Amino acid sequence: MSRYFFHLRRGRETVSDNEGDEFPSDEAARMSAVSSVREMVAALIKSGRIVADEYMDVSDDAGTLLFSVSFHDVVQNHLKK
Numbered sequence: 001m002s003r004y005f006f007h008l009r010r011g012r013e014t015v016s017d018n019e020g021d022e023f024p025s026d027e028a029a030r031m032s033a034v035s036s037v038r039e040m041v042a043a044l045i046k047s048g049r050i051v052a053d054e055y056m057d058v059s060d061d062a063g064t065l066l067f068s069v070s071f072h073d074v075v076q077n078h079l080k081k
Helices: 026-046 071-080
Strands: 002-010 013-015 021-023 054-059 065-070
Touching (some): 002 026, 021 026, 026 054, 026 065, 026 071, 054 071
Antiparallel strands (some): 002 013, 002 021, 054 065
16 A cells, blocks of 8 residues: 545645555545545535636655646536536
């Protein structure tokens, strides 16, 4: 199991995840990130707020960026279904 860190980024502002979570693979971490972003987007919509162009950046133990999940992409992909 590897430890992954899920940082929230909007523009130049980043909220860092200092604890992280363990997952068996990059794909499992990606699925978790997408699920978390869906929950955050749903909460924003329910509260009447605009979904900003935010990202969840996922990095490894060494701080290397592995991938980013765009809030807008998650919404767009959901609307295509």
